[in-house]
Amino acid sequence: MIYFIQEQGSKRIKIGSSANCVSRLGTLQTGSPEELRLVLTIEGDAITERQLHKRFAHLRVRGEWFKGGPELLGFIQAAVPIQDY
Secondary structure (H helix, E strand, O other): OEEEEEEOOOOOEEEEEOOOHHHHHHHHHHOOOOOEEEEEEEOOOHHHHHHHHHHOHHHEEEOOEEOOOHHHHHHHHHHOOOOOO
């Protein structure tokens, strides 16, 4: 599973993979002074993760963390199903 976790203060987004994204969020939160929020999960494997890292390489801050630029935020928004209210 591929996850997108957003840091609330800076709006940076981590793109990673884990079998348990909620548990991974908890682990990352322990080491972060900023509140983190799981904003998206999608099906995928290590190849998918590498493709996403390459696609958004121009937004890379460090490691698996990326700036929350319009292209990345648009990708997340497009992937999130719209809820009926």
